[in-house]
Structures are given as structure tokens and as C-alpha cells.
Amino acid sequence: MPSGDVLLDVQSVALFREGRTILHDINLSVLAGEIHALLGVNGSGKSSLAYVIMGCEDYHPDAGRILFAGRDISDLPMHERARMGLTLAWQEPARFDGLPIGDYLTLGRPTISRDELWEALHAVALDPATYLPRALDRTLSGGERKRIELAAVYAMRPRLAILDEPDSGVDVLSFGDIQQLVRRMARSGCAVLLITHRNDMASIADRASVMNAGTIIITGAAEEARRVYTARRG
Amino acid sequence: MKAQQIPVMTMPHNDPAWAREYEAILQAYEQAGGPIAALRSGRVAALVVSANRVLGAITVPGVAINAEPLPDGVQAQIVVAPGVRLERPVHLCFGMIAETGVQRIVADYEIGAGAQVEFLAHCTFPNARDLRHIMDATVRISEDAHMNYTEAHYHGPHGGVVVEARAGVAIGAGGRYFSTFSLVHGRVGRLLIDYIADVAASGVVDLTSMVYGVGDDDIEVREVVRLNGEKARGLAKTRIAVRDRARSRVFTTAEGNAPGTRGHMDCAEIVRGDAVAENIPTVIVRSDEAHVTHEAAIGSVNRKELETLMARGLDEDTAVDVIIRGMLGRLSG
Numbered sequence: 324m325p326s327g328d329v330l331l332d333v334q335s336v337a338l339f340r341e342g343r344t345i346l347h348d349i350n351l352s353v354l355a356g357e358i359h360a361l362l363g364v365n366g367s368g369k370s371s372l373a374y375v376i377m378g379c380e381d382y383h384p385d386a387g388r389i390l391f392a393g394r395d396i397s398d399l400p401m402h403e404r405a406r407m408g409l410t411l412a413w414q415e416p417a418r419f420d421g422l423p424i425g426d427y428l429t430l431g432r433p434t435i436s437r438d439e440l441w442e443a444l445h446a447v448a449l450d451p452a453t454y455l456p457r458a459l460d461r462t463l464s465g466g467e468r469k470r471i472e473l474a475a476v477y478a479m480r481p482r483l484a485i486l487d488e489p490d491s492g493v494d495v496l497s498f499g500d501i502q503q504l505v506r507r508m509a510r511s512g513c514a515v516l517l518i519t520h521r522n523d524m525a526s527i528a529d530r531a532s533v534m535n536a537g538t539i540i541i542t543g544a545a546e547e548a549r550r551v552y553t554a555r556r557g
Numbered sequence: 558m559k560a561q562q563i564p565v566m567t568m569p570h571n572d573p574a575w576a577r578e579y580e581a582i583l584q585a586y587e588q589a590g591g592p593i594a595a596l597r598s599g600r601v602a603a604l605v606v607s608a609n610r611v612l613g614a615i616t617v618p619g620v621a622i623n624a625e626p627l628p629d630g631v632q633a634q635i636v637v638a639p640g641v642r643l644e645r646p647v648h649l650c651f652g653m654i655a656e657t658g659v660q661r662i663v664a665d666y667e668i669g670a671g672a673q674v675e676f677l678a679h680c681t682f683p684n685a686r687d688l689r690h691i692m693d694a695t696v697r698i699s700e701d702a703h704m705n706y707t708e709a710h711y712h713g714p715h716g717g718v719v720v721e722a723r724a725g726v727a728i729g730a731g732g733r734y735f736s737t738f739s740l741v742h743g744r745v746g747r748l749l750i751d752y753i754a755d756v757a758a759s760g761v762v763d764l765t766s767m768v769y770g771v772g773d774d775d776i777e778v779r780e781v782v783r784l785n786g787e788k789a790r791g792l793a794k795t796r797i798a799v800r801d802r803a804r805s806r807v808f809t810t811a812e813g814n815a816p817g818t819r820g821h822m823d824c825a826e827i828v829r830g831d832a833v834a835e836n837i838p839t840v841i842v843r844s845d846e847a848h849v850t851h852e853a854a855i856g857s858v859n860r861k862e863l864e865t866l867m868a869r870g871l872d873e874d875t876a877v878d879v880i881i882r883g884m885l886g887r888l889s890g
Binding site: 377379380400401402404405406410411413416417418419420421422423430431458459472475479 | 825859860861862864865866867868869870871872873876879880883884885886
């Protein structure tokens with residue numbers, strides 16, 4: 324449950340690329356423990372905002388600042404943001420070659436127990452006995468890689484997980500599975516910034532924001548934001 | 558079939574100098590990832606060589622191991638009788654505890670028709686500062702025989718090793734030869750891999766090399782796969798990472814010399830810092846029903862892989878190392 328404390332505070336952030344405005348005047352807050360949906364059509368700037376928050380290369384904000392747990396993280400490298408409890412699950416996971424899946428899942432939290440490792444794979448509907456001995460390689464389908472990426476985020480037990488379109492991709496978890504996973508993360512005390520273009524996915528959110536053309540046009544109760552999103556999409 | 562009986566080589570167990578050297582080389586073997594318990598059990602075929610001394614040779618029914626010292630190494634003949642199928646691998650432990658010297662291993666492998674055998678070779682030079690290890694192997698895989706050969710090196714931190722690994726492999730009709738060479742622990746020093754494989758009809762060859770070069774390490778891989786018989790298949794796979802000022806040069810050749818042959822060369826290299834990597838594949842096709850391909854990917858660490866690991870809290874150097882070791886097939890150790 325949300326505690327009311329602001330965990331992530333994005334203040335007046337802007338991002339420009341080759342004369343184009345990618346993001347402008349972004350203001351967004353995520354409360355500790357809340358599920359916050361970020362709704363928007365393709366190209367509205369949702370993923371760019373996720374990369375700015377995470378501190379990806381070439382996504383340093385040109386204006387504004389980002390606070391996490393009260394600290395300005397705008398100039399921190401990614402790994403330091405991650406060590407503070409912030410992480411990101413990419414829409415299209417990286418294609419690692421050869422890393423054992425068990426090792427990959429423990430990278431974010433080396434002290435994780437075997438039971439927690441199994442729980443993380445169960446949470447994304449993968450059989451631990453089958454997948455832990457395997458390696459991340461080309462034999463895995465896109466859907467399997469996506470599940471493993473989500474399991475890695477779950478296993479890390481972050482304070483805030485940004486999930487970029489967790490429902491996208493072929494052979495991916497069912498809509499209900501994703502919602503269950505997000506609720507499970509929230510129950511464990513992890514706030515979730517749930518990026519999606521699907522209005523129904525946002526139904527599990529405590530609050531929601533709607534992005535359009537590189538800025539946030541409304542933030543509020545999930546139902547209210549979903550109505551605005553639906554109306555704008557026509 | 559009835560396996561031939563081979564006498565077990567007697568060893569001077571009452572010689573303290575032998576015992577010390579044997580223990581030292583086994584410890585180095587263990588450091589290199591060698592399964593020491595299997596070696597000590599006496600239930601697997603094994604050959605243990607330190608410098609030019611044969612410290613141990615254990616045979617099992619169906620496998621003959623004869624080893625003789627040379628002035629600068631050892632000459633070994635390993636014969637697997639036709640039809641023999643070994644459940645456990647044959648262990649080969651080569652190494653030198655000394656900082657300087659030369660070790661030349663002249664090895665002759667004869668795998669009888671229909672036999673199936675796996676070799677695990679560990680080459681350990683933990684203290685090397687000015688040391689040369691030469692491996693000259695001749696391998697004959699008879700008809701329908703299957704040989705799996707894995708060679709792992711451990712070189713210690715100084716980089717003063719020159720390794721020249723040469724092999725001529727002849728694979729008979731329907732035979733299969735799988736080889737994996739890895740040098741991902743300690744410094745490479747200077748490495749030359751020089752393999753030539755001739756494959757008869759319906760035979761298969763699969764050569765994999767994995768090397769991680771740092772400092773001023775120098776890596777050269779030369780592999781030639783000649784698919785001479787109909788429907789022969791071959792793969793030359795190279796995985797190399799170089800950082801600092803290390804250099805790597807990979808020359809692979811695949812020849813499709815008969816109808817229905819299929820060959821492929823697959824080279825992936827990661828380059829960091831001032832390191833330099835080259836890959837020069839050669840494709841030769843002498844039959845209009847042969848098919849030979851190659852792919853090469855050389856460059857920096859994939860940015861998305863790097864950022865994914867950094868988003869889990871790994872700093873950049875650690876993340877790069879994890880990616881490289883993943884590519885090289887080993888994350889830890």
C-alpha cells in the first residue's frame with residue numbers, strides 16, 4: 324500500500340534531441356509502495372522518460388531534476404541509482420549470450436536465497452527446475468527472455484521498479500499474470516511505475532498519469548486518468 | 558565387445574620428491590577447474606604430466622595410454638579400442654609448477670571404429686614468468702567414432718606464457734569430433750591455436766575457442782576445416798574478448814569440397830580500451846552442392862546488455878566482465 328511518502332520526484336524535466344523536443348516540463352511523483360500507471364500512445368515519450376529516470380546513456384535531462392528518496396540523482400550513474408533501489412525492466416530485454424539464468428537473477432541481490440530465487444521464477448510462471456540450469460542464449464524465445472527480465476527485477480526487491488510495457492511482446496505472460504506480478508511486487512513494498520499503452524492494464528494502479536507529445540497532461544486517481552486517456556484516444 | 562586389457566603404469570609412490578610434485582600439479586589442476594576427486598579416485602583413465610615427467614598414467618579397460626619422456630616434454634600415445642564407450646571422461650593433466658622452462662607434449666590419439674570417448678585436458682602454469690608450452694597433437698577418429706575434447710588453461714597472473722596448440726585431426730566416415738579450447742583464467746601471454754581438420758563423408762567437426770586477453774596478451778587463432786566427404790559438416794566457433802592493449806587475430810578457413818557439405822564459421826569478439834581484434838575468414842567451395850557461411854561480430858560490449866546489468870547495481874567494469882565471461886561461457890570461477 325502507498326505510504327504517502329514521495330519516493331520518486333521528477334521536477335520540470337526536459338530532453339531535447341537534434342533540435343527536437345522529446346520531453347518537456349515533466350512533473351511526476353511516485354509514492355512509496357504505490358502502483359503508478361504511466362499511460363500514453365506509442366511515441367508519446369514514456370520510454371524516454373523511463374530512460375531519463377534510470378540514467379541511461381544519452382538520456383541526461385537538459386532541464387529539471389530527479390529526486391529519489393529525497394536525494395537529487397540527476398547526475399548519478401545508473402549503477403548508483405540501482406544501488407539506491409531504483410531499477411528498470413526494458414520493453415525489449417537485452418540479448419545476453421551465455422550467462423547462466425541463475426547467476427543473472429542473483430546479480431541484483433547476491434544475498435538472495437534459493438527459495439526467493441524459485442519464488443521469482445514462479446512469479447513469472449517459469450519452472451525453476453527447468454530454467455535455473457539454463458543459460459540466457461539464443462535458444463530462448465522473446466517471451467521467455469521477457470519473463471526472465473521481469474523475474475530479475477522481482478528478485479532484486481527494488482524500492483521502485485519501472486516496468487516498460489511488461490505486456491508487450493510475443494508469447495508473453497497473460498494480462499492477468501502481469502497484473503498479478505505487479506500486485507505481488509507492490510505487496511512486497513516495491514513501488515511500480517507501470518508504463519503501458521493499454522488502458523485496462525492501468526486498472527490495478529493506485530494513481531495514473533497520462534503522457535501526450537512529450538509531456539504529462541494529467542496525474543490523478545487511476546480511474547480519472549484512464550477516462551482522460553480513453554477520451555483523447557477517441 | 559570385449560575391451561582389451563592394458564596394464565596400469567606403476568608409479569614411485571615411495572618417492573617423496575614425486576609425491577610433492579604430484580600434489581603440486583594436482584593442486585594446480587584443481588585451481589584450473591579440474592575435478593580433482595575424479596582424478597584421485599583411480600577409477601578414470603588419466604595422464605598426469607609435470608614438465609617432462611610422467612607423474613601418473615592410469616588406464617581403464619579399452620583405453621591404452623603410453624607416455625615416454627622427451628628432453629623437453631612428453632610423447633604420449635592414447636588408443637581407444639574399437640567399440641569402447643567410456644562412461645567417464647579421460648583426464649589429461651599437463652602443467653609446470655616452475656616459473657621458466659619448456660613443456661612439449663607430442664600426443665597421438667587413435668579412436669577406434671564406433672568408440673565414444675570424452676577427454677578433459679587441463680593445462681596449468683600457475684607461476685609462469687617465462688614458459689613455453691607446445692602441444693602437437695595428431696588425432697585419428699575412425700569410422701563412426703565420437704571424440705569430445707575439452708582443453709582448459711590456467712596461467713596465473715604474470716602473462717609469461719607462450720602456448721602453441723597445434724592439432725591435425727582426421728575424421729573418418731560418420732565420425733564426430735567436438736573440441737573446446739578455453740583460456741579465460743589468468744593471463745594468456747602469447748597464444749597460437751593452429752588446428753586443421755579433415756572430415757570424411759557424413760563426418761562432423763565442431764571447433765570452439767574461447768579466450769580472454771588482457772594487458773599486452775597476444776592471441777592468434779588459425780583453424781582450417783576441410784569438408785572432404787559428401788554430407789560432411791563443420792563449425793569453427795570463436796569467442797574472444799580483448800581489453801587493455803591485448804591483440805587478437807582470427808583466421809578461419811572452411812572448405813566445402815564435396816556435395817552436400819555444410820560449413821559455418823562464427824566469430825564474436827568484444828574489444829575494450831586500446832585492444833585490437835581482427836577476423837579474416839576464408840571460404841572455399843569446390844562443389845556446387847556445398848554450402849559454407851561465416852558470420853562475425855566484433856566490437857564493444859552491447860550497450861543495452863551493459864545498461865541492464867548497471868540497472869541491477871553493477872558498476873561498468875564489473876558489468877563488462879560479467880558480459881565477457883558470459884560470452885566465454887563462464888560467469889564465475
